[in-house]
Amino acid sequence: MAESMDARERRTRQFEHYLGLMEFRARRLVKDRCFVIFSRDVPARLHGAVSAQERFVQFAFQADHFYLDLPDSTLTHAEANRAVAERPGFQFVLEDGSRTPADYERTFDPIQRTYSYDQLRDAAEDTAYLFFDLWAVPLDAWIKVAAETFEGSKQWERKFVLG
Numbered sequence: 112m113a114e115s116m117d118a119r120e121r122r123t124r125q126f127e128h129y130l131g132l133m134e135f136r137a138r139r140l141v142k143d144r145c146f147v148i149f150s151r152d153v154p155a156r157l158h159g160a161v162s163a164q165e166r167f168v169q170f171a172f173q174a175d176h177f178y179l180d181l182p183d184s185t186l187t188h189a190e191a192n193r194a195v196a197e198r199p200g201f202q203f204v205l206e207d208g209s210r211t212p213a214d215y216e217r218t219f220d221p222i223q224r225t226y227s228y229d230q231l232r233d234a235a236e237d238t239a240y241l242f243f244d245l246w247a248v249p250l251d252a253w254i255k256v257a258a259e260t261f262e263g264s265k266q267w268e269r270k271f272v273l274g
Contacts, residue, residue, distance in 0.1 A: 118250040122239055122242075122243070123239045126239060127232055127235035130170065130231045130234050132258075133145055133146075133170065133172050133177070134172060136258075136260075137174070138228075142174075143260050143262065144171065144172060144173055144261045145258065146258065146259065146260075146261060147170050147172075147256065148169045148255075148258070149168045149169075149254050149255070150254065150255045150256075151165060151166050151167075151242065151248055151252060151253075151254050151255065152165055152166075157187075160187050161186060161187060163182075163184040163185045165185070166246055168241050168242070169181075170234065171261075175227075175228075176225055176226060176227055177226055178226065179222075179224045179226070179234060179238075180221060180222075181194070182221045183221055186245070186246075191203070191222055194240075197240075198237055200225075200237075201237070202222065202224065203222060204222065204223050205221075242254065
């Protein structure tokens with residue numbers, strides 16, 4: 112049990128490290144909006160259940176905050192409902208009734224959570240929850256990382272792997 116707790120903490124710290132690095136990049140290095148995506152291939156049993164080829168958790172970094180974004184292409188409706196029920200701060204984006212006709216193409220509303228920059232650890236724990244609890248990815252699995260600015264002027268990690 113202690114071994115799995117140590118492995119979980121190590122993985123959570125990896126996510127926290129990259130989130131902190133992205134804060135530095137967005138607020139001090141390029142002073143522009145940036146993003147980081149953590150991903151893993153979709154298991155064969157889910158082909159057709161989700162439309163993406165990879166399970167991914169994406170974060171967008173702005174001047175004064177950052178946010179997690181989970182589109183409906185990366186998780187099932189049941190997983191989305193579970194995540195919103197189990198994780199404080201997770202919410203369906205379009206719950207406020209602001210749907211547009213284009214939004215009705217979605218099978219369900221995407222999930223987001225907004226963080227202040229003093230909540231890097233919370234965001235890392237949410238990422239660990241998504242991969243290791245919700246999606247049951249093994250703690251020793253390789254997770255890919257991609258990071259760059261939205262305008263594409265800076266690319267950092269391109270499918271770098273966390274192990």
